[in-house]
Amino acid sequence: MEQVVTDDICVLLVDDHRLVLEGVRTLLRPNGGVRVIATATSGPEALAQLRAHPGIGVALVDLHMPIMPGIELIGHIREQFPRVRVLALSMAYDVASVQEVLAAGGVGYLLKNLLGPELVTAIRRVAAGNTYFSPEVASLLLDQLPRQAQPANVQAARLTPRETEILQLIAREKSNLDIADQLNISERTVETHRKNIFTKTGCKSAVGLVQYALREKLIVL
Incomplete structure (x- = not known):
């Protein structure tokens, strides 16, 4: 299959609805630099689309799908397509779900x-190597930090x-190898x-480190 050469961030949308x-595609349509090049309504179809479109850099994955749940799909993407950055998409959130997403490789x-602007920002941030959490999710993570285990700031931790x-x-x-x-140092x-x-x-x-880095503003929300 002939691949389209583009400097845009190529996106895969995965949702069983x-x-x-179509709603997410519409939100992204007017934004230059971000382009939906494939959609899928199931995990197996998403993996097939990733094989067919090696230029995909970001996948938006619904967590609640039949056949293959979103968490399972994220794990498969991490194993088979490690360069693809995965953003979980859900109607609800809780600490356990967020931790599962991070542990799976999201x-x-x-x-x-x-809204559209936040979606575009999220895609651009993760494509650049950062993490991104909706404000409500970020607040949840910060609220759940075990205070007794977390220093007040990086200086206190003496990093x-x-x-x-x-x-x-x-x-x-x-990974350690990455x-x-x-950094051009040994594993x-x-x-x-x-x-x-x-x-x-x-x-x-690693989930705890994400929480710590979020609180200390060491990674971009």
């Missing part, structure tokens, strides 16, 4: 009541500039920094 697909969580840089990359779901390649060095970061911040998981 065609009305939602880089953001959007609510379906969002070095290099540790802060690596924390940002971990929070963006970068971080080593980006062993990355692992040492990772252990120090978890110790200093008191975080127990």
Whole structure:
């Protein structure tokens, strides 16, 4: 299949309701630089579209779908198409759902009541390597921070500039190998920094680091 060469951010929309697909497509249509090139109404169809359109950079995935739930689809995308950035799309949110999205490999969580400008901002942010959460979701994450385990600020945690840089990359779901390649250091060095970061911040998981980085404004909402 011939692929279209474009500098736009190419987007895949996944939702089992065609009305939602058309609504999101309409929101994105007037925005230059972001282009919907494929849609899917199920997980298997979404994976087929990703194989057919290797230029897709961002996928918007509804969490509540039959056949293959959105969380499962996000995991498959992360394994099979690691360069694709996945934004979860849902009507509702809770801490457990957000944590599941992040653990599966998602880089953001959007609510379906969002407006066009926010959607475009979210797509552009994640395409640039950042995370993005709807304001309500970000507030939920911040409210759920275990206060006794989180220092008041980065200075209190005594993170070095290099540790802060690596924390940002971990929070963006970068692997040790990705971080080593980006920073031109060894994986062993990355692992040492990772252990120090978890110790200093008191975080127990990558999800905790995302929460910490959000609160300390080390990653962009």
